[in-house]
Amino acid sequence: MSNKKRRTKIIATIGPASEKFSVLSQLIQAGVDVFRFNLKYSTIKKHGQIINEIRKAASEQNKSVQILIDLPNFSFLEGINLAVNRKAEYIALSYLEQVDEIISFKKVIDKMKLSVNVIAKIETKGALNHFEEILDEADVIMVARGDLGESILIEKVPFAQKEIILSCKKADKMVIVATEMLLSMTSNREPTRAEVSDVANAVLEGSNAVMLSEETSIGQNPVQAVEIMSKIIYEAESWQKLGHLHIFSDKNKKFIFGA
Numbered sequence: 001m002s003n004k005k006r007r008t009k010i011i012a013t014i015g016p017a018s019e020k021f022s023v024l025s026q027l028i029q030a031g032v033d034v035f036r037f038n039l040k041y042s043t044i045k046k047h048g049q050i051i052n053e054i055r056k057a058a059s060e061q062n063k064s065v066q067i068l069i070d071l072p073n074f075s076f077l078e079g080i081n082l083a084v085n086r087k088a089e090y091i092a093l094s095y096l097e098q099v100d101e102i103i104s105f106k107k108v109i110d111k112m113k114l115s116v117n118v119i120a121k122i123e124t125k126g127a128l129n130h131f132e133e134i135l136d137e138a139d140v141i142m143v144a145r146g147d148l149g150e151s152i153l154i155e156k157v158p159f160a161q162k163e164i165i166l167s168c169k170k171a172d173k174m175v176i177v178a179t180e181m182l183l184s185m186t187s188n189r190e191p192t193r194a195e196v197s198d199v200a201n202a203v204l205e206g207s208n209a210v211m212l213s214e215e216t217s218i219g220q221n222p223v224q225a226v227e228i229m230s231k232i233i234y235e236a237e238s239w240q241k242l243g244h245l246h247i248f249s250d251k252n253k254k255f256i257f258g259a
Contacts, residue, residue: 008233009033009209010226011068011176015041015217019050025057026223027216028065031230034090036068036211037082044078051086068092068119076108084114092119092142097126099133106137119176122164123147131167141168142211146179165205177202178211182229186219196232203236 011034012018012027027035035054037047051067058065068090071079083091093105102120109116120127120138124147127134135141143161152160161177168175181199182191202210210229216222 006031006230006233007237008203008207010229010233011036011178011209011211012216012222012226013038013211013213014047014050015214017218017220018216018222019046019053021053021057023222024050024054025061027226028054028057028061028063030223030226032065032226034066034068034209036070036092038070038072038217039075039079039082040070040072044075044082048082048086051082051088066090070094076105080109080112080114083116084112088116090117090119090140092121094121094144095124095147096120096122096134097124098130099137102134102137117174122160123151125151128152128160131164135167135171135173138173140174140176142176142178144178146213161202162205165202165207169206174208175206176209176211177207179213181210181212182215182225185221185225185228186214189221189224191225191228196228199229199232200236203233204240 010032012032013036015038018024018027035051037051039047054065054067066089067083067086069079069083069088070092072094079091082088091109093102096102102118106118109118117139119140119142120134121142121144122128122131122134123144128151141164143164145157145161148160149157165175165177181202182195184192184195199210210233212225212229215225219225
């Protein structure tokens with residue numbers, strides 16, 4: 001399944017469950033496109049060592065993977081230095097409230113001559129209120145549904161997600177959907193039917209990437225979570241190519257699952 005082409009990227013978060021070289025190799029084989037490092041946990045030194053292991057594992061498989069450094073509200077310079085030294089492709093900014101924070105951050109990385117895609121995590125009311133300005137300045141948008149669900153009424157999160165994805169598509173900006181996508185797989189080998197629908201719908205809405213957090217960082221089945229996510233994405237994209245619901249009314253078109 002990992003050898004089949006997907007438009008939608010899979011982002012996997014690194015943690016105790018996935019930091020060993022053997023697991024990293026299996027994750028790459030299963031279809032991980034981007035590895036996320038959450039700097040709230042572990043040390044900069046250890047993150048750097050794991051990035052080296054990822055590059056080595058990818059090279060052995062003749063595959064290309066990318067690195068995402070997720071910055072908390074502290075250790076900015078350490079995180080930026082890590083991105084510089086390990087040639088990260090993405091840096092994510094947490095708990096943004098307004099566009100000035102992105103502008104200031106870009107000035108810092110410009111001085112350090114760091115060429116990287118800046119991800120704006122949308123997880124606060126402030127970010128929603130200033131979304132249009134943030135969208136203009138950011139390179140990538142992440143729908144960080146966990147903290148967003150703490151900032152707004154939880155029943156509004158799905159609609160915020162849809163509006164954000166639609167806006168990103170119109171602006172031709174990459175958009176990531178994150179948090180609890182296959183959460184039950186932290187302890188189970190199979191996801192719930194609702195989780196499968198969640199991943200598929202994120203793809204059908206137009207997400208460029210979907211992200212695993214606890215599933216691959218502390219879960220019992222990190223590789224299986226990636227394999228399942230890859231299968232869901234492939235099915236959603238295959239179905240999408242045939243014109244959505246029109247396949248049921250057009251006798252000349254027949255959807256073959258997995259084709």
